[in-house]
Amino acid sequence: MQKDFRVEQTGIEPGYVLPDKVVELLAELLRDQISRLSSDAHGTDPLKAQRALEIMDDLASRGAIEWQRPNRKEILANSAPMEKLMHDLISGDLAKAAATAAEYFPFKPNTRLKRTYTQREMLNIFFRDGFIDRYSGDRLYHPGFLRLLNILLPQQFPYDAHGHFERCHEIYWDLMPSLDHQTPLARGGADKKSNWITTSMRRNMAKGPWSLRELGWHLFPAGSLKDWDGASATFVFLVEKYIEMCKPHRYVMDWYKSTKLHGQLPKVYEHP
Incomplete structure (x- = not known):
């Protein structure tokens, strides 16, 4: 038996009966x-939620459905902070959005702190860590x-004092040791040896304040200097071997x- 399912303004011819x-x-x-x-x-x-409520309320007002409207205030109270902020913005209440942001997302400016190390300080940490990237x-x-x-x-290993990527060989980013604060200064880390760590220039830049x-x-x-000294001894040997080429270079x-x-x-x- 077929049901009489007539739909107005749908392009279906009046009186047409749809199959069950x-x-x-x-x-x-x-x-x-x-x-x-x-x-x-x-x-x-x-x-x-806003769009769904509009549609459901419209259907309910037409008698098409029966449903119990949810308590949005209660739902919002248990939602994530960012969803609360989204709700305030969608509702057009910027003052409330500002208050929500201040409550859940207070801005804490980080002071950019720079630290200059002496070669002796750096070398002490590099030797302590055995020239191993601790990250x-x-x-x-x-x-x-x-x-x-x-x-x-120079042709095989170009270097730029300003660190321009396009002018520097990648070894100066991947293999060059640097000192980093394991807990960043901007996040309350201490500026002392116990918080200093050896890492490559590339990873130092990637880590940033995180x-x-x-x-x-x-x-x-x-690492252990018995296993790896970062080519420190080789460096001293080569400088002495090519001393005339090295003398003009203070670094x-x-x-x-x-x-x-x-x-x-x-x-x-x-030499023995």
């Missing part, structure tokens, strides 16, 4: 749509050694002097 299967399919589609609207009306997305576990090389490569092989937990990183153990010579006099430098560079 079509009626059941349309009814199922309508039920799914209404169920989705009801779910959105009870959800925490304020824009979806990746990779081996790093003595800063003087990497700059020496530019002096001896904590290891926020980045999903972890701290790798320090390399300063590193040479501080490294050769450092008590932890392996003595393999000396």
Whole structure:
């Protein structure tokens, strides 16, 4: 038996009777749509909820459905802070949005703190960490050694004092050690040796003011100078071998002097 399903203003000829299967399919589609609207009306997305409420209220006023309107204030009270802020903005209440932002997202300006280390301070930490990138576990090389490569092989290892990527060989970002504050100064970290850590220039820049937990990183153990000295001894040996080429370069010579006099430098560079 077929149901008399007449639809006005649909383009269907008056008096046309839809088959039962079509009626059941349309009814199922309508039920799914209404169920989705009801779910959105009870959800925490304020824009979806607002639109769903408008449609459901209209259907209820026409007698097409019966439903109990959700308590949006209660739902909003239990929603995430950003959803509360979205609700205030969608409703057009900027003053309330500002109050919500101040309550849940207070701005805490971070003072940009710069720290300049002496070569001695840097070398102490590099030796302590065994020239290991504590954020990746990779081996790093003595800063003087990497700059020496530019002096001896300038075409193969170009270097730019201002650090322009297009003018610098990538080894100066990937293999050059630098000091970082494990807990950033801007986040309350202390400026002392226990908070200083060895890492590559690239990872130092990537880490910025974020904590290891926020980045999903972890701290790798320090290395041993018995296993790896960052080519420190090789650096001293090569400077002495090519001393005339190195003398005009203060950066390399300063590193040479501080490294050769450092008590932890392996003595393999000396002739027996």
